[in-house]
Amino acid sequence: MDPILDVQNLSIRYGGAPKPAVRDVSFTLGHERLGIVGESGSGKSTVGRAIMRLLDTATITADRMQFEDVDLLAATEAQMLKIRGKRMSMILQDPKFSLNPIQRCGHQISEAYRTHMKCSKAEAKARAIEMLEQVHIRDPERVYDLYPHEVSGGMGQRVMIAMMLLTSPDLVIADEPTSALDVTVRLQVLQILDGLVRDKGIGLIMISHDLNLVRAFCDRVLIMYAGRLVETLDAKDLDNARHPYTRGLLAAQPRIGGSRAPLPVLEREASWVNPQEAV
């Protein structure tokens, strides 16, 4: 199958920064779920934003950055406006900050739909309510009329997911979609997102600092360290990770019922920032 996204040797340097934030990152994405994992500052969110072309002050270079039939390196902003939110969309970390606080939740969903689809307001509303049902909101008509501060974090994130999936994009980038949520709703939100992505055959890039989460909800995992890819693995092979950084991250996580011995601490090595050997 043709890849949805093909990125070769992507480097990103923020304006005024002495060193690039991302160096020589290459990957392709088919109809699958791809995780990007790393610590804060490793450049994982920067990659997601570069794909959405949201970094207008940064210098982006790549040998190739192809999204379906669109060359993301050459696309104009006018073209991007038609693509963003319609063919590719992004779910952000915290619904408290990513939803507009002075507009009703439902209005924001139908606005996103009407930006890309020609239809009446009534039809957009009907589609929005239908979508709210699909993200397991029990009383969608009522939630449609609520303001973001009137809904819980988990429900806000489901509103966000509904908004992003309503236009049936081919690519969804989820940037830490559940790290602002309580553990009681986290799994539920992930399962809803996962179900929709599978049903609709969407390509998903899940950006997270949580290796274990990515292991459960992705097919493949890219591990980033200091702006570089250090390892690419199938999620099921994560236990056999070879790179010491990946293994260090896995070991540092306290587990329920684990021994209370001191947690293994990551011993960073300077060589990790060198280009990865071919695997």
Place this chain on the structure above:
Amino acid sequence: MMKPLSIHNLSVSFGAVQVLHEVSLEVAAGECFGLVGESGSGKSTILRCASMLNDSWSGTVEIDGRNVREMPVRDRCRTLQMVFQDPYGSLHPRHSIRSALEEGLRVNGIGDRAERMAQAMRDVGLPVDFLDRYPHQLSGGQRQRVAIARALILEPDLLFLDEPTSALDVSVQAEVLNLLVRLQKEKGFTYLMVSHDLAVVDHMCDRFAIMQHGHIVEILSREAITQGTATQPYSRELIGASLEYERAV
């Protein structure tokens, strides 16, 4: 010296909303006690009230039998210190580490400052010459160490930890948790720790309270997580969700 903490019938209202409803708990001397619950359940509010950062509450809080309301500020600060969640927000960006650490010593009229600051840095495992750095020159884990050093430097007996690692990466979290465990062994601290992560609580705490809507639902020992001995429906739900998440992931 190890000191116990006793909170009795602590109630707080913010305007018309009552956020804590007669919360009572006892933390034994030298114990690590956890507070767990969803956001908005009042966990951090308990810390802010017991440390008098918020003083409009009713009930009694006693440290080693002394009412915190009757303790002079200096005594209170030298008995009880707090480490906040986000080391990016809790250190003044334009103060060097030296002035951050020195301020507490100066206002409390403590002498021998240079030696104490050096000792606090060694205690948290940072090089002494980091005293002349600014927060932006440190990584997240190093900043949280500085925040811990700042709490240690007044030689308290009781440390309040408000989600001390939730702003940090797992790799850095491991460092900070190890440090907190080591300091407790060395100095005999009593910890009251807020966390939303049961794995961290299981790693650190002897007992913990589960909170919901400003009430303590249940106080459990650490073993209750794995042995499933929680009795209240909400505790079972919270522990179940955490276990399911751990197992799923």
